[in-house]
Amino acid sequence: MRKLDRRGKVILSVAAAAAVIVNAGAAWAYWSLGGAGTGVAVAGTAVELKLQGRSDESKPLYPGATADLAVTVTNQNDFPVKITSISPGNGKVTADADHRDSGCVETGVVLTADVLPVAWQVPKNTIGVFTVPGGLRMTNSSDSACQGATFTIPVKASGLSSAS
Structure with missing residues (x-):
């Protein structure tokens, strides 16, 4: 197995930080998603007793x-x-x-x-x-x-x- 030099360690650290940021963004998006829209319901008419x-x-x-x-x-x-x-x-x-x-x-x-x-x-x-x-x-x-x-x-x- 090859040992990483200083340049390889920097690249690996940047990649790890990028992965953490991407995953954190995805988690934030998952938990903070909202929505809006309209729905339709039809109410019946009450008949007098x-x-x-x-x-x-x-x-x-x-x-x-x-x-x-x-x-x-x-x-x-x-x-x-x-x-x-x-x-x-x-x-x-x-x-x-x-x-x-x-x-x-x-x-x-x-x-x-x-x-x-x-x-x-x-x-x-x-x-x-x-x-x-x-x-x-x-x-x-x-x-x-x-x-x-x-x-x-x-x-x-x-x-x-x-x-x-």
């Missing part, structure tokens, strides 16, 4: 009494929904057709609170039926023809998507 409140058919209301509120929720969204409260909706409480024909106009049926807290999970694209125990009350101002009727109650819900 359909709700229908009804009095408990097996426990007729009479003036001063309370009964359960049954709520049917139709979720036509592609994501599950968690309903956190029920409150009075827009519209009038109505009695079934037979009792309306008999003179039940002023039902006197109200929710027992302005906001009824619930914790209902409604899976995507399903219909759920839920009960609020003691959620309805019939006041003393109801027409006597309303006794024993089944009532349809407009309700609205508050909630949020429960998609993970």
Whole structure:
């Protein structure tokens, strides 16, 4: 093996330093690379929930009494929904057709609170039926023809998507 003279040692040192600099530059470039650009995502449109409140058919209301509120929720969204409260909706409480024909106009049926807290999970694209125990009350101002009727109650819900 041949020994390097002074000139060879200098050349070898310069080559080693150049290799270190090149490798350090490559490492810096690897770790500091960034980027920018645009992406596209399409958000779906949320469909409004359909709700229908009804009095408990097996426990007729009479003036001063309370009964359960049954709520049917139709979720036509592609994501599950968690309903956190029920409150009075827009519209009038109505009695079934037979009792309306008999003179039940002023039902006197109200929710027992302005906001009824619930914790209902409604899976995507399903219909759920839920009960609020003691959620309805019939006041003393109801027409006597309303006794024993089944009532349809407009309700609205508050909630949020429960998609993970």
